[in-house]
Amino acid sequence: MSDIIAYKLNENIIDTFSIGENENLAQPIYFDNSKEALEVIRHSCAHLMAEAILELYPEAKFFVGPAIEDGFYYDFRAFKEDGSKIGENDLKDIEKKMKNLVEDRLNFSKINSTKSEVSIKFKDDDLKQEVLKKIPDGIVSIYSQGKFEDICRGPHVPNTKYLRFFKLTRVAGAYLGGDEDKEMLTRIYGVAFADKDSLNEHLKMLEEAKKRDHRKLGNEMKLFTFDEEVGAGLPIWLPNGSRMRSKLEKILFKVHRKRGYEPVRGPEILKSDAWKISGHYDNYKENMYFTKIDEQEYGIKPMNCVGHVKVYQSDIRSYRDLPLKFFEYGVVHRHEKSGVMHGLFRVREFTQDDAHIFCMPSQIKENVLEILDFVQNIMKAFNFSYEMEISTKPNKAIGDDEVWEIATNALKQALDENGYRYGIDEGGGAFYGPKIDIKITDALKRKWQCGTIQVDFNLPERFDLNYIDENNEKKRPVMIHRAILGSFERFIGILIEHTAGELPFFIAPTGVSIVPISQKHENYAKEIKNLLQNLDIDVEILNKNETLNKRIRTAEKAHVPYIVVIGDEEVDKKSVALRDRRARIQQNLSLDEFIKFIEEKLNEVHF
Incomplete structure (x- = not known):
């Protein structure tokens, strides 16, 4: 059985050094990829990242660093020696420092203080003061590991040894407290899991998601x-x-x-x-x-x-x-x-x-x-x-x-x-x-x-x-x-x-691209276009003065479902050379067979 990294008590997640006498009343949370465990791991990983940033950029100031649905982030202010902000190229150095801190097996600790005491402690840190504004009067907790400490409700893992499987994914800008009239801070996102396979599977998904990004494909x-x-x-x-x-x-x-x-x-x-x-x-x-x-x-x-x-x-x-x-x-x-x-x-x-x-x-x-x-x-x-x-x-x-x-x-x-x-x-x-x-x-x-x-x-x-x-x-x-x-x-x-951009045929922006091999095939192409438009299909004829292959690639890049190539044989036989992008097949059909094929594709979907 894996280690206990936290507890669940009355629907609240509590770390091992906060549970106290309630341990027997609580449900243990083990070091695995359960939803509760990942929340603790990811929140702790945010603090690990903040410590690494502080090691690399000693003047850094930190705002908030929560766990989110599939990872974590931290909002902070830090500048490099040339006065520029941290960018994507700096993530590798931060990751390397994080891995070193994991190997140091640093314990997390928690101290409770009053809000006024914490305010005095961080009197020279404007971002901490912003955090305190959102916290009601009373007890305020501070978590620390190594040289890093921050105002935080927790919970956290007992030791950095539980934070081995992470990856920093991107850098973004974030307004202080989400207020567009305030300073733009740096935000670094990351993901974390309890084992290497889960991390790798998630990273593969992120890579595939980049390829499918609707902004890129759009x-x-x-x-x-x-x-x-x-x-x-x-x-x-x-x-x-x-x-x-x-x-x-x-x-x-x-x-x-x-x-x-x-x-x-x-x-x-x-x-x-x-x-x-x-x-x-x-x-x-x-x-x-x-x-x-x-x-x-x-x-x-x-x-x-x-x-x-x-x-x-x-x-x-x-x-x-x-x-x-x-x-x-x-x-x-x-x-x-x-x-x-x-x-x-x-x-x-x-x-x-x-x-x-x-x-x-x-x-x-x-x-x-x-x-x-x-x-x-x-x-x-x-x-x-x-x-x-x-x-x-x-x-x-x-x-x-x-x-x-x-x-x-x-x-x-x-x-x-x-x-x-x-x-x-x-x-x-x-x-x-x-x-x-x-x-x-x-x-x-x-x-x-x-x-x-x-x-x-x-x-x-x-x-x-x-x-x-x-x-x-x-x-x-x-x-x-x-x-x-x-x-x-x-x-x-x-x-x-x-x-991945292969939109259903019945709503595809262009359903069919017709590629006449030469100018003498264009009349037949127009005939096919008219027949398809009568079926309410959007059709384009790619007849620019470009090579055949380039015109076909243009249709493919636009994710057109069906590409029809017209040459001498197709004109003579009243047929089409059909390329089906989705099925990845090519076939020769008579014009009547092709029109029937398109009608069947339109009728496949029922609402």
């Missing part, structure tokens, strides 16, 4: 771009990306209509009065943008809910009308800090595949199940596996506990009675209601938060929504918020990385 495939003059977090969709996106939107539009959803559209700015009624002004204001028109404050919408509420209020509703399903490809804007934006994954403007269902309380379960069926069909079409998690009431929320309990239980019952497996994320709900989060798993086994289903009793109450029941009395409807993709931007970014 540039190669000319799907989207970002421009500093336009602004950070504001993607610009190029023709290829716009074609692909419009296909996805068109397919989903048809499926929504088949499932009884009505298209609507709300304005992108609404008076702040509406956001005050909804609760966004008090609970979400820091994520919103505001402007003034005729001395009246308006908020640019971060969500589509209020617009859909107003659609509901536009008419008298009867119980016979319910459920009412409204959907919209709603453009929303949210204030994201510069340091967290990342390609299409985190942007300031995005489009949600948003829908809101207004129903009677007795209809919650059937509608949640309909949504889950919708989710299953879409995920299957894109070859995603997924899991679900119910997120409960957060600290910052509107509505009574009783209402939250009713809504949460409605979600649980829908899943339980139909055999769905799910986890619980305590406190992870939206401020207006509990939710089911849809988390998809990609080809690299990474999990991504995408869709969501939220049951909301609060907004109907706040906006005084009602319907007339069978006894001609007013009753309050329930509002179900629903997005399946989450946002087109994020979903497309995930899909690009999941498929």
Whole structure:
């Protein structure tokens, strides 16, 4: 059995030198790759890295260094002899120093002091003072190993000997405390595991992820771009990306209509009065943008809910009308800090595949199940596996506990009675209601938060929504918020990385590239193009004055699924020489066979 590196007591992780007399009441955490053990190992590895930095750059000052989902980081201020900041080329030296410190087998230790004592101890360290501002008065702990010490809650491993399997991955900039008006610190990220094989497997995944990076592939495939003059977090969709996106939107539009959803559209700015009624002004204001028109404050919408509420209020509703399903490809804007934006994954403007269902309380379960069926069909079409998690009431929320309990239980019952497996994320709900989060798993086994289903009793109450029941009395409807993709931007970014750019044929920006060997073959190429366009396939003819091989490589670099080469034989026989990128095969087909082949490929996917 491996060594004990920490304990778990009342859902809290406590290190070996803090457990004291409670050892017999606690569950031991062994040195392995369990979630709890990795949290301790990674947090300790952050401190190990900080000590190595301090050895190399004695004037370094440190802010915070937490464990994160797949590793750790530390934010700090340090400069090299030439006055420059630490960069990627310096990581090897830091790693080497870390390995030396591991071999020194340094013990971690903990000292508890009062906040005022710690403030005096670090009176000349401005970054430590910034950390102390976020800590309430009372006992403050300081952890140390070797020559390094820092204000920290822990927990940590007993000794640096447990920190052998790590790798520093990248250097980034991070604003002090995430505040864009403050100093930009240096941040170094790393990963750590309990054994070498797990580390190597993760590093291989990171290498593959670099190849699949949607920003790199999006540039190669000319799907989207970002421009500093336009602004950070504001993607610009190029023709290829716009074609692909419009296909996805068109397919989903048809499926929504088949499932009884009505298209609507709300304005992108609404008076702040509406956001005050909804609760966004008090609970979400820091994520919103505001402007003034005729001395009246308006908020640019971060969500589509209020617009859909107003659609509901536009008419008298009867119980016979319910459920009412409204959907919209709603453009929303949210204030994201510069340091967290990342390609299409985190942007300031995005489009949600948003829908809101207004129903009677007795209809919650059937509608949640309909949504889950919708989710299953879409995920299957894109070859995603997924899991679900119910997120409960957060600290910052509107509505009574009783209402939250009713809504949460409605979600649980829908899943339980139909055999769905799910986890619980305590406190992870939206401020207006509990939710089911849809988390998809990609080809690299990474999990991504995408869709969501939220049951909301609060907004109907706040906006005084009602319907007339069978006894001609007013009753309050329930509002179900629903997005399946989450946002087109994020979903497309995930899909690009999941498929390594080999997008499904039915949404590929260009489905077929036709390469005529010479100019005399172009008329036949145009004939084929017309036939394919009648099937709603985007086609290009690559007829530039370039070599045949270069034109074929152009199509391959753009990840076009099918490449058709046309020469004398193909013109004479009314055939095509087909190259299938996905299946990596070449074959000769008659024109009729080729068109039938393409039709079959289009019909393979069902939503």
